[in-house]
Amino acid sequence: MxxxxxxxxxxxxxxxxxxxxxxxxxxxxxxxxxxxxxxxxxxxxxxxxxxxxxxxxxxxxxxxxxxxxxxxxxxxxxxxxxxxxxxxxxxxxxxxxxxxxxxxxxxxxxxxxxxxxLTALYAALVAHLPAGVLLNLEAAATTATELLLFQRTVGRADAALLFVLPLAETLAFLTNPTGASPPAVHQLIFELPQIEGCPAGFSGATFVDGLLFVSASVENTADAVLDGAVLGSFLGVVDVSAHTATFVRLAWADGRPYFGKVEGLAVRQQLADRQFELLLVTDDDAGGSTAATAHLRLS
Structure with a gap:
């Protein structure tokens, strides 16, 4: 990849x-x-x-x-x-x-x-967090039947979480939290790559044509609120049913590592079989933003 x-x-x-x-x-x-x-x-x-x-x-x-x-x-x-x-x-x-x-x-x-x-829904998610982890959702995507919410846990390699919720039931709960039952929450934990010993955290997601594309960025911080030095970003594909994730570090065409903090992604177009053009957005933690075009080759 x-x-x-x-x-x-x-x-x-x-x-x-x-x-x-x-x-x-x-x-x-x-x-x-x-x-x-x-x-x-x-x-x-x-x-x-x-x-x-x-x-x-x-x-x-x-x-x-x-x-x-x-x-x-x-x-x-x-x-x-x-x-x-x-x-x-x-x-x-x-x-x-x-x-x-x-x-x-x-x-x-x-x-x-x-x-x-979102108070009631988030209370249901907090109950599924590992001890000592603060809720910090950074990305969302949907399949035909599921709402996928991605937890970014900084400073820990054992708490990159994906909450899988039934889509229809969750939206019904959001629109009528007193008249609908809280949705069932299924939790998956993933091991994300690291840069300089700092683990990546989920930062963006989108589901297109049966593929769940994700981004993950790396900051040198252990605080869910305070920012840290940005070390780089990854793109990847998550298979929810198989509970697997494959990542590759973003780089420029000449091989230089890309040091931006990717915060979201969308698929612009499919270029060829298993090749996609993505639109990424980044945040420099100082108020600046960029939009980047990236080509992702899955094989």
Whole structure:
């Protein structure tokens, strides 16, 4: 497997990119300290608009919401809401109480955000965490029947978790937590690669044509809230049924390691058999963001 960065461009005015999804010709991007859902042309990456998720005029005056109060939107996934509307579900990381909320935005018609309370769902997930591990969701994906939530546990090699939940039941619970039963939670633990002795943590995911693509980045930190020095990123493929994961470190075409922190990925197109062009978004932990094109060869 090889993962090669083909190009990388700054995303001015889009702070701390943390997730990306492509629907038709639009690439949607979220930032973990921003109140907006950004819209880009999926081919050119030119900005085409943004959707206000919540009112943060004063908190966002500096161009970033402060770490203690930001909702920390880290997960975004395209799906169909229980009423049949296609759209995007964005989820906070859950690493603090104020980060247990999310939003659903329809993909068509009036794109009016709907707030989603994640408190009860996250309480169910916390019960499955290893001792001493703080909930810190960083990526989401869906299959036809499952919602996949990826836990990023920094500083530990034994707690890279994937929560597998029944999709329909989980969405029903999110829309009516008092009238629906909590969904069953199945937990898988993966061993992720390391750089300089620091284990990678899940950072992005997308499920396309039967393949679960993931990204994992490496920071020199053991704190789920505080940032550390970024050492690099990996792309990989996870087989949930077989409980296996295969990773390769991202590099430039000339072989130099890529040192960006990949926070999300989407499949742009399939280039050939087992070869894909991916759109990646990165966060430099200082408010800057990039979009990178990468080619992933699976064999």
């Amino acid at each position: 090889t993962a090669t960065i083909i190009s990388e461009n700054q995303l001015p005015g889009l702070p701390s990119a943390s997730g990306v999804e492509i629907i038709g010709s639009v690439a949607y991007v979220i930032g973990d300290d921003s109140p907006y859902l950004y819209q880009l042309d999926a081919a050119t990456l030119a900005p085409t608009g943004r959707i206000v998720l919540f009112d943060a005029a004063d908190d966002f005056a500096s161009g970033r919401i402060a770490k203690p109060i930001k909702p920390d939107l880290e997960c975004m996934v395209a799906l169909a809401w229980p009423d049949g509307r296609a759209g995007l579900l964005m989820l906070g990381s859950g690493s603090r109480p104020n980060r247990a909320r999310g939003w659903f935005v329809p993909a068509e018609g009036p794109q009016l955000p709907e707030t989603v309370d």
